[in-house]
Amino acid sequence: MQKSDCMKSILNYSSLSKKYIMALAGVFLMSFLVIHLAINLCLLRDDGGEWFNAAAHFMGTNYIIKFFEIFLFAGIIIHVLIGVVLQVKNWMSRPVAYKSGNKSTTSFFSKYMIYTGAVVFIFFIIHFMNFYFMKMGWVETTFKIRGEEPNFYLVAQALFSNTNYSILYIVLITILGFHLNHAFQSAFQSLGINHPTYTPFIKTFATFYSILIVVGFNIIPLFFLFFKA
Amino acid sequence: MDLTLEIWRQENPKAKGKFETYKVQNISPDCSFLEMLDILNESLIDKVQLPINFDHDCREGICGMCSLYINGRPHGPDNEVTTCQLHMRKFKDGDTITIEPWRSKAFPIIKDLMINRNAFDQIIQAGGYISVTTGGVPDANSIPINRNDAELAMDASACIGCGACVSACKNASAMLFVAAKVSQFALLPQGKIEAKDRVKAMVAKMDELGFGNCSNTFACEAECPKKISVSNIARMNREFLCANIS
Ligand code: HEM
Ligand code: FES
Numbered sequence: 001m002q003k004s005d006c007m008k009s010i011l012n013y014s015s016l017s018k019k020y021i022m023a024l025a026g027v028f029l030m031s032f033l034v035i036h037l038a039i040n041l042c043l044l045r046d047d048g049g050e051w052f053n054a055a056a057h058f059m060g061t062n063y064i065i066k067f068f069e070i071f072l073f074a075g076i077i078i079h080v081l082i083g084v085v086l087q088v089k090n091w092m093s094r095p096v097a098y099k100s101g102n103k104s105t106t107s108f109f110s111k112y113m114i115y116t117g118a119v120v121f122i123f124f125i126i127h128f129m130n131f132y133f134m135k136m137g138w139v140e141t142t143f144k145i146r147g148e149e150p151n152f153y154l155v156a157q158a159l160f161s162n163t164n165y166s167i168l169y170i171v172l173i174t175i176l177g178f179h180l181n182h183a184f185q186s187a188f189q190s191l192g193i194n195h196p197t198y199t200p201f202i203k204t205f206a207t208f209y210s211i212l213i214v215v216g217f218n219i220i221p222l223f224f225l226f227f228k229a
Numbered sequence: 230m231d232l233t234l235e236i237w238r239q240e241n242p243k244a245k246g247k248f249e250t251y252k253v254q255n256i257s258p259d260c261s262f263l264e265m266l267d268i269l270n271e272s273l274i275d276k277v278q279l280p281i282n283f284d285h286d287c288r289e290g291i292c293g294m295c296s297l298y299i300n301g302r303p304h305g306p307d308n309e310v311t312t313c314q315l316h317m318r319k320f321k322d323g324d325t326i327t328i329e330p331w332r333s334k335a336f337p338i339i340k341d342l343m344i345n346r347n348a349f350d351q352i353i354q355a356g357g358y359i360s361v362t363t364g365g366v367p368d369a370n371s372i373p374i375n376r377n378d379a380e381l382a383m384d385a386s387a388c389i390g391c392g393a394c395v396s397a398c399k400n401a402s403a404m405l406f407v408a409a410k411v412s413q414f415a416l417l418p419q420g421k422i423e424a425k426d427r428v429k430a431m432v433a434k435m436d437e438l439g440f441g442n443c444s445n446t447f448a449c450e451a452e453c454p455k456k457i458s459v460s461n462i463a464r465m466n467r468e469f470l471c472a473n474i475s
């Protein structure tokens with residue numbers, strides 16, 4: 001196949017293939033969120049950041065993790081790009097809107113995926129500027145361990161002690177939860193998994209997962225606001 | 230019953246349509262929705278005005294010709310019925326009813342509430358059939374078929390191709406229709422032979438015709454007059470994946 005043909009065929013992927021890729025990228029991101037949550041919960045330990053900084057150090061230096069980091073970034077970029085491409089096609093598919101709106105019974109969060117997704121994207125940007133850029137040394141910080149690596153425990157503490165930042169964080173994480181609530185079950189359906197016995201379980205688990213993520217991540221700013229400030 | 234109707238009027242596919250308001254009086258609650266429109270059309274003809282164009286044929290919920298997006302829902306406020314099976318008792322005296330055509334890039338308006346659903350025919354032509362040269366009638370039990378699969382295939386084949394799924398979907402996606410057609414064959418031994426080519430061709434056609442993608446919102450299933458299940462969509466997703474990787 002000619003190279004240009006190859007590019008063309010990728011752009012011309014069917015709607016179903018785009019959804020598979022999107023779902024797989026999403027599932028990868030969802031599993032990473034659990035690891036991220038586990039690390040963040042170390043912030044709750046009253047050890048001056050020992051565990052949290054050790055975890056951050058491990059994530060920043062381990063070669064296996066660095067390898068998976070490529071997939072993480074690729075996953076985010078692919079998920080967002082395909083999400084936008086699908087959404088544009090969806091908007092174009094109904095050029096004239098209904099006057100009487102839509103009163104069909106549907107799953108609520110599924111209708112707002114592009115909007116909750118956009119909010120999550122904004123969150124990613126804020127998050128990367130606060131932490132990832134610092135890790136890469138692109139942003140300077142005065143909080144350092146032995147004057148070298150950034151002390152992410154102190155960075156997090158400083159951020160969460162700011163009430164406005166904490167409230168923004170809580171709101172954004174909650175909106176991520178809305179995205180995940182539909183995303184989790186949707187990914188199974190997109191990948192062809194729908195079963196009379198397992199699907200109701202998957203739906204319940206999706207709710208459980210999204211609540212776990214929202215509560216888990218949000219405990220931390222609440223903890224810093226009420227117990228540390 | 231006395232009702233106010235807000236109806237989409239559009240002279241031809243290219244014309245810029247608009248909503249017109251009509252009043253109908255003394256409508257029996259036992260009247261069907263289409264009969265109510267017939268009464269309105271009679272009165273328009275009496276006044277030497279153009280009657281409102283709308284699709285219908287069997288008027289018993291089986292042909293899939295009737296459409297109409299009524300007060301925010303395809304086929305109106307009742308569940309599991311087509312517009313021809315909808316009764317005026319589902320409305321209240323004095324109600325204002327908004328009646329719109331199915332809105333989708335793939336279903337252009339022909340006139341007023343009448344739409345062109347030829348896109349569905351094109352999807353069927355792409356692969357929604359079995360190419361067998363039929364010989365004599367085979368013995369009924371010569372091909373063993375799993376009872377459960379036979380039931381599921383039967384359920385999928387209940388699709389009458391009305392397009393309510395497209396009209397309800399926020400993305401104007403035809404996934405439920407295509408999935409039902411793919412499933413009814415994929416589940417049966419006769420259909421399995423061409424299953425891979427069929428699903429590829431039908432999905433390609435669906436994408437080409439300008440229908441949206443599936444966001445798994447499931448408005449289609451909620452509005453389908455034949456209660457086609459979204460599990461068919463998952464089956465099509467499986468079929469398509471397998472067809473492309475094996
Ligand atoms: C941690 C971050 C994220 C995770 C874990 C995640 C996960 C998922 C998953 C699993 C799906 C379901 C895919 C499917 O139905 O096949 C999904 C759908 C979607 N995501 Fe995300 N997502 C994230 C961030 C984003 C961002 C930043 C955007 C930005 C545009 C976005 C936009 C969308 C859209 C538009 C859909 C719906 C696609 C459709 O059904 O048509 N997501 N997400
Ligand atoms: S007119 Fe045949 S289904 Fe309604």
